[in-house]
Amino acid sequence: MKAILICAALAAASLTGCAGLSADVHTANPSAALQGARTYTISRMPSQDASTDHPQFETMLRDELAKNGFIDTAGKSAHYLLSIAYDTRPATVGVSVKDCAPGACERAPEPPFALFGGRAYQHSLTLRLFEQSSGQEVYSVNAASSDRDADPLHAMPALVKSALAKFPFDAPPDWRVKLRTDQASGMPNVVSVKPVQP
Structure with a gap:
């Protein structure tokens, strides 16, 4: 029981930002050669056209993509179509038990209270590039992070920076991006980009 409480406390500490900002990045088609003109146009879903948040996401992405030579x-x-998807949902913290009998490892129901001062949220951003001429997907990157803020706009700067910390990411497909908030601007800056060891 003591070990479980220690693990839960460590998980809560990482969510509150004691260890700094970080995001997990996963790519499809790592090492994809993005050939041709670095021009793109954004392909929106109807729900994004109606969203009040979406224009702010696009502005952040345009700024970061411009730093990578994309227009x-x-x-x-344009040479590429860019698809943007993002999501914020309540996260769950689970405890795994090694060597348990089949059927005995069912996930316990969530507690009726929030541990350590608030509910955790999982934020994710997925960017997909398609060649406009062929419709073929040539690159996809997903960045995900957790914190205790349900507002996706709060998480978006770190997710955008993480998803584009290397562009394109090469192999392996999984990376950990660490960031630090700039005291003057309040915006996150990338501190390190390292592959996740299997």
Whole structure:
């Protein structure tokens, strides 16, 4: 029981930011050669057209993509179509038990109270690049982080920085990006980008 409480306390500490900001990044088609003109246009879903948050996400992405030499053609002909998806949902903290009998390792129901001062939230951002001429997906990257703020706008700067910390990410497909908040601007800066060891 003591070990479980210590693990839960450590998980809570990492969610509150004691260890600094970090995000897990996963890529499909790592080492993909992004050939041709670095021009793109954003492909929106109807729900994104109606969203009040989405224009702010796009502005952050345009700024970071511009640092990587990508130019938004604002709906005109471009080499790539960019698809953006993001999500914020309550996260769960689980405890795994090694060598338990089948059927005896069912997940326990969530506690009726929030441990350590608040509910945790999982934020994710997925960017997908398609060649406009062929419709073929040539690159996909997903960044995910956890904190105690349900507002996706709060998490988005760190997710954008993480997803584009290397562009494109090469193999292996899984990376850990560590960030630090700049005291003057309040914006996150990338501190390190390291592959996740299996």
